Amino acid sequence: MRLSLNQRAALLSVLLLIAGLLAWEVSIAAGGGGGAELTEYEKLTGGGAPKAGVPPPSQVLGKAWEQLSNPFYDAGPNDKGIGIQIGYSIYRVLAGYALAALVAIPLGFLIGMSPVAYRALNPFIQVLRPISPLAWMPLALFIIQDSEASAVFVIFICSIWPMLINTAFGVAGVRQDWVNVARTHELGPLRTAFTVILPAAAPTIVTGMRISIGIAWLVIVAAEMLVGGTGIGYYVWNEWNNLDLTSVIFSILMIGVVGMALDAAFGVLQRAVAYAE
Amino acid sequence: MKAFLSVENLTQRYPDGRGGSTTVFEDASFGIERGEFVCILGHSGCGKSTIMNILAGLAEPTSGVVVMDGAQVSGPSLDRGVVFQNYSLLPWLSALRNVTFAVAARYPGWSKAQVQAESRKYLEMVGLSGEVVHRKPSQLSGGMRQRVSIARAFANHPKLLLLDEPFGALDALTRGTIQDELLKIWAGTGQTVFMITHDIDEAILLADRILLMSNGPMARVAESVEITIPRPRERTAIVTHPNYYAIRNHLVQFLGQRSREMAGRPGGGAPETVRIDLTGGDSEEPDARRGLRAIP
Numbered sequence: 001m002r003l004s005l006n007q008r009a010a011l012l013s014v015l016l017l018i019a020g021l022l023a024w025e026v027s028i029a030a031g032g033g034g035g036a037e038l039t040e041y042e043k044l045t046g047g048g049a050p051k052a053g054v055p056p057p058s059q060v061l062g063k064a065w066e067q068l069s070n071p072f073y074d075a076g077p078n079d080k081g082i083g084i085q086i087g088y089s090i091y092r093v094l095a096g097y098a099l100a101a102l103v104a105i106p107l108g109f110l111i112g113m114s115p116v117a118y119r120a121l122n123p124f125i126q127v128l129r130p131i132s133p134l135a136w137m138p139l140a141l142f143i144i145q146d147s148e149a150s151a152v153f154v155i156f157i158c159s160i161w162p163m164l165i166n167t168a169f170g171v172a173g174v175r176q177d178w179v180n181v182a183r184t185h186e187l188g189p190l191r192t193a194f195t196v197i198l199p200a201a202a203p204t205i206v207t208g209m210r211i212s213i214g215i216a217w218l219v220i221v222a223a224e225m226l227v228g229g230t231g232i233g234y235y236v237w238n239e240w241n242n243l244d245l246t247s248v249i250f251s252i253l254m255i256g257v258v259g260m261a262l263d264a265a266f267g268v269l270q271r272a273v274a275y276a277e
Numbered sequence: 278m279k280a281f282l283s284v285e286n287l288t289q290r291y292p293d294g295r296g297g298s299t300t301v302f303e304d305a306s307f308g309i310e311r312g313e314f315v316c317i318l319g320h321s322g323c324g325k326s327t328i329m330n331i332l333a334g335l336a337e338p339t340s341g342v343v344v345m346d347g348a349q350v351s352g353p354s355l356d357r358g359v360v361f362q363n364y365s366l367l368p369w370l371s372a373l374r375n376v377t378f379a380v381a382a383r384y385p386g387w388s389k390a391q392v393q394a395e396s397r398k399y400l401e402m403v404g405l406s407g408e409v410v411h412r413k414p415s416q417l418s419g420g421m422r423q424r425v426s427i428a429r430a431f432a433n434h435p436k437l438l439l440l441d442e443p444f445g446a447l448d449a450l451t452r453g454t455i456q457d458e459l460l461k462i463w464a465g466t467g468q469t470v471f472m473i474t475h476d477i478d479e480a481i482l483l484a485d486r487i488l489l490m491s492n493g494p495m496a497r498v499a500e501s502v503e504i505t506i507p508r509p510r511e512r513t514a515i516v517t518h519p520n521y522y523a524i525r526n527h528l529v530q531f532l533g534q535r536s537r538e539m540a541g542r543p544g545g546g547a548p549e550t551v552r553i554d555l556t557g558g559d560s561e562e563p564d565a566r567r568g569l570r571a572i573p
Contacts, residue, residue: 177365180335183353185382185433195378199369275369276415 021057028056055246063246064253078238080230082251086258088230092148092223093216093262096155100212104160105205108167109193112201118168125164133158133219137226147227151220158219159212166208170201202273210266217259232258279344280308281469282332282437287341289327301327302496305341306547307488309437314463314470316480317498318528319490320536325473329441332471333359346436355383358435362442364422366414372425373410376400379429399432400425402462403455420451424458431462440472444479453512456482464509477528481521482512488548489531491539498548499539502527505554519555527553 003011071083111118133154140150174197182192224233232255239247287305290298301324309315319325330336332343334353343350345357359365366375376396384392400410403424414422423443430438443459444452456479463470463483474480480487481504489500505520515521 177361177363178367180333180353180359180361181365181367183335184333184355184357184359185379186353186355187382196367199367202369273369275413277368 025056025058028054053245055249059246060249060253063250067247067250077229080235082232082235082254085230085232085235085251086254089220089224089232090258092151092231093155093213093220096152097159097213097216099152100156100160101163101209104163104208105167108164108205109171109197111164111168112171113197118172125161129161129165134222134226137223147229151223151227151231154223155216155220159216162211162215163205163208166211167201167205170204170208171197173204174200199273199275203270203275206266206270206273210263210270213262213266214259217255217262221255279347281311281313281346282309282471283344284308284328284332285342285344287328287331287338287343289324289331290339300495301493302490302498305490305496305498307498307501309469309471311469312467314472314483314485315488316472316474316484316486317488317490318474318477318480318532319496320492320532323490323493323496323536325490326441329359329439329471329473332437333357333439335359355433356436357439358430358433358437359439360423360426360430360441360443362445364414364419364426366422366425366429368414371411371413372405372417372421373397373400375414375425376429376432380432383433395432396428399428402431402465403428403458418451419447420455423447423455427455427459427462431466431468434466434468436469438468438470440470442473442475445475452476452479457512459483460510477525477532480528481506481524482510482515487528489528489536491536493540495541497539499536500531501548501550503550503552505552505556520553523553523555527551 067082071081073079073081074084107121111121136154136157137150140153141147144150144153178196178200179192182196187195220231221233221236224231225237228234228237232251236248236251236255239245239251284305284307288303289301291301293299301322305324305328317325317328327336331338332350334350334357350357366372367378370378373393373396376399377392380392380395381387384395387395397406397410400406405421405424405428409417409421414425417425423446427443430440444455447455460483472480472483484504487502487504488498489502490496491499502524504524506515506518506524
């Protein structure tokens with residue numbers, strides 16, 4: 001029986017996963033098995049403190065089961081379910097991202113349509129774009145005076161650039177033939193923008209949006225570590241402070257899964273607006 | 278009495294990058310009557326496409342004016358439909374939606390159903406009906422795309438239809454079929470057509486009159502050759518008409534030799550009218566003599 005390419009790839013993925021988990025489990029069992037002799041000091045202190053070590057995958061899976069079976073519990077500021085934490089992070093990402101889209105897409109349109117606007121704004125974009133979004137954090141905290149809003153601002157500032165640049169690029173690159181079709185049909189500027197330029201530039205714009213959401217999700221973890229309080233980034237940092245590495249590893253996995261889901265959603269949008277010439 | 282479309286002393290110059298300027302064509306003047314089918318023939322670089330863009334209102338001449346139906350042409354308009362060589366269909370819309378897009382722009386007051394019906398009617402005229410009209414341009418062959426483009430242009434009932442080498446990218450057999458369809462749809466609508474082509478036989482089959490351009494730089498519209506072959510024309514039948522090869526030879530001579538000799542020489546004004554008619558019939562003496570002079 002011949003397996004299709006996809007089936008073979010899936011089989012290989014599963015094998016790699018099993019091999020990786022087994023290697024992880026075995027290496028921890030071998031490394032953690034020592035500690036036979038207690039030192040004088042440890043005897044005095046009653047057997048010594050339990051050693052913090054990297055947990056085996058079985059333990060992480062147990063943690064995942066425990067967390068995912070009750071994701072939305074809330075037992076005080078330092079003990080909230082993973083679902084609540086991820087919810088906060090997604091809310092901040094989407095809020096900052098939506099604001100960025102509201103600014104970047106119209107502004108990108110303007111820059112793409114007008115060579116003067118492009119030349120005038122280009123130096124600002126080139127200087128502001130390479131700034132790490134976290135470098136804005138102190139300034140944001142000082143001006144906005146609110147950690148929640150500052151986190152949203154950081155997401156705003158990091159996700160604006162790919163959308164702005166791609167929109168401008170996409171709009172400027174619309175084939176002159178299509179613009180001529182609009183002109184010979186006497187379409188007004190607004191109708192031209194919506195019925196010809198927007199669909200023509202949509203694949204490039206959505207690519208920018210997809211890059212932006214990826215960056216926003218990368219940045220929110222770091223921002224929440226700084227801002228604290230809630231969110232998946234704070235959760236990772238809090239569990240590190242608790243020396244609960246099982247939860248740290250589990251939340252790292254969750255960050256990956258959510259990031260993948262966000263990217264996949266934009267992948268669907270990208271296919272919807274794609275066209276073949 | 279001015280012609281329906283009157284092109285007067287059109288000149289186009291571009292800066293040559295060394296401080297001077299290159300004259301593509303100079304003092305090009307000609308007229309087109311209502312309902313006429315006029316082809317323009319000339320070598321690459323003589324500015325045919327520029328003339329077309331000026332007529333469409335997509336480009337501005339350095340000097341000269343175009344007057345259509347008593348009004349000066351400035352900027353693009355629904356009164357002048359264009360079929361581009363590369364089809365210029367919007368690739369994210371289906372064939373049908375590409376046509377409804379144009380019809381809706383032309384008749385903003387129409388209902389959706391009216392726009393749909395009109396669009397389907399014109400797509401059917403070029404032989405596109407059924408499932409095909411819902412395909413995207415990328416799923417259509419080159420010939421089908423150009424049919425959609427032609428349907429879109431005719432459905433808009435422009436006062437002047439401009440065709441920029443519409444069959445240039447098609448294979449010879451497809452080209453023949455679409456030429457026949459174009460002739461049929463043109464005969465049914467009485468549309469005024471101005472068409473660029475590189476193909477002499479295509480021009481003779483389709484046109485009432487062929488404008489000949491000399492080579493650039495400083496190209497001009499040198500001759501206007503009447504096609505004295507009665508309509509309706511059939512591609513298989515016209516080759517046996519006594520005037521066919523006489524006209525064809527004249528055109529080949531012009532493009533092969535005289536267009537080059539004229540290049541770079543300033544001239545201008547209205548093109549010289551050439552009428553070649555060997556059937557004797559109603560032709561007058563001077564025209565016949567001129568025709569004979571032109572055939573070496």
